[in-house]
Amino acid sequence: MSSTRWITETVEGSHEFNIEGYSLAKGSQGVGYSMTSGKFSVCGLDWVIRVYLGGYTQTCKDYISVFVKLVSLTEVRAAYEFKLLDKTGKGEHGAHYTATSPRMFNTTENSWGFQEFMKRSELETSSYLKGDCVTIHCTVRVVQTRVEEGKHYVIPIPPSNMGQNFKGLLESEFGSDITIQVGNESFKAHKSILAARSPVFKAMFFGVVGNPNMETVSIKEVDPFVFKAMLLFLYSDEFPETRELSNSDSPCTSTSILHHLLAAADRYDLARLKLMCEEKLCEKITADTVATTLALADQHQCLQLKTVCLNFAAKPKNLGEVMKSDGYAYLEKSCPSLLTDLLKISAAVDK
Structure with missing residues (x-):
């Protein structure tokens, strides 16, 4: 039929x-x-x-x-x-x-x-x-x-589990060929997967000055818990769950973790992860954190996040509290152009 x-x-x-x-x-x-x-x-x-x-x-x-x-x-x-x-x-x-x-x-x-x-x-x-x-x-x-046109058959197709499979490969360390030392922690991974996901890793292992035979590499510019979260993304293409971003001994808040993760995503040219961090930081903006987030957005060319921060901070009900924050003091010393933009928007809102 x-x-x-x-x-x-x-x-x-x-x-x-x-x-x-x-x-x-x-x-x-x-x-x-x-x-x-x-x-x-x-x-x-x-x-x-x-x-x-x-x-x-x-x-x-x-x-x-x-x-x-x-x-x-x-x-x-x-x-x-x-x-x-x-x-x-x-x-x-x-x-x-x-x-x-x-x-x-x-x-x-x-x-x-x-x-x-x-x-x-x-x-x-x-x-x-x-x-x-x-x-x-x-x-x-x-x-x-x-x-x-109606189909004459129905064959259920399960959702892709590729991300889970690769994540399992990372966690099992099966077939790993590179050990990455980050602070006091080491992570075993696969050079081919890292190179396929990040142009920076590709250049490190297989570029003109890269070394495909290296067995260990030391990374100093990223904290261990942030690097772990970045690895989970590289293997699964999913944003790490909150419990995976940090452990109970970490002194960082979730906003601080996102700040570090966005910086790492920018450093390793992970555009999708960078946008994910931007989106989540937009949801976590408060009067205490907005100035710090604004400085980060400006440093890493996150234009949408920067706009959201400026508009939030410029609101009359928020500006007073923002000016009391440590982040605002940092803007005064290090980012005078951002402070000028903020005050211009605030003046326009008051009119």
Whole structure:
């Protein structure tokens, strides 16, 4: 027996359009004048957001008009939603407007939206406008259809256990051909695996000045517990569990461990591990640690982490506590440019 499935589904994507200097933009734009966001992709198609601060036409001149436009030359059905992002940090986003049903976007009708999205007078007295900045969030849901022919058999495929197998190889030390001395601890590993995962190890063992016959190597710039965590990642491609990052005798906090691990990932050119550390450090930012994390992010070119740290520290409710921390004292002495950036952002937030 055979079967066919006709499947209709949506592919969703979102974009935030930040309008800074709202008052200046409003004053320079009359009815029918628009500002356009950068392109963003949903379902492989390019879209932009168009905002008319002075209204799309004379009939809606007291309103802000918003539209989403299909840039790609094709035809597609899509639903859309607009909302204003709350600037108080409470997450109470508002002015929700959603298309009741998908619209047809094509070369003739490539733009849909709302002419009377919100009255300017309401916006200008709301929590959606702060620091002369307003953020419009747009979600596009593209409707797709596809046909699937039914299968005549079902063979369950188990998930890959390659990571566990390689991790077991590390823990068993079977076939190891290199001993790495880190502080007072030694680790047995496999040169081929280390070289395949890290360009630095590849150069160390098999590069022009490398030695493929070496049996031991000493590493001084990384603490043993951090090197162990890095080894676990190299063999499993997974972020080590918290219990694997340190033992009960380690004086380091989890944030401190992540600092050391990010530095090691950068040193050994492990981009994926470096990004994992960035993500976890973003979740652990506090007033006591943010200055230290900011300095680390700047040193190792972690731009996303640096931005998150600056925005957190610049908030009026956080800045006072941040300035009391040891990390802030370090910024004053060693990273004056970072301190300047922080104070600029803080001044902008206060306006």
